[in-house]
Amino acid sequence: MGQVTPLVMGPIAIAAAPGGLASPRNLAMVVALACSTSFLTLFSHPVDLLVVSPGGYTARDFVRVGAGLTLVCMLTLLAGVWLLPGG
Numbered sequence: 001m002g003q004v005t006p007l008v009m010g011p012i013a014i015a016a017a018p019g020g021l022a023s024p025r026n027l028a029m030v031v032a033l034a035c036s037t038s039f040l041t042l043f044s045h046p047v048d049l050l051v052v053s054p055g056g057y058t059a060r061d062f063v064r065v066g067a068g069l070t071l072v073c074m075l076t077l078l079a080g081v082w083l084l085p086g087g
Helices: 004-016 023-034 046-055 057-081
Strands: none
Touching: 004 023, 023 057
16 A cells, blocks of 8 residues: 555656646655555554554554644644745
8 A cells, every 4th residue: 555655646746746836846755755654544554453453452542643643744744845945
């Protein structure tokens, strides 16, 4: 899942950049970082599935912790794209 999404979305974002008056470099960074922030589900990475049973975790635990972490990553990404020169 994590490898295919940037492969598909990267060219789409880069092609859409001139129409939206955005930098292709910034949109490529957004796609790359957004595809690596899948914290809300326990199926996002094989390691998550390995620790669910021994740790006694539930899907609710991933959503509770992942929502805050996703929000922090999103705000950091938006601030970074805003500060990055759009060339």
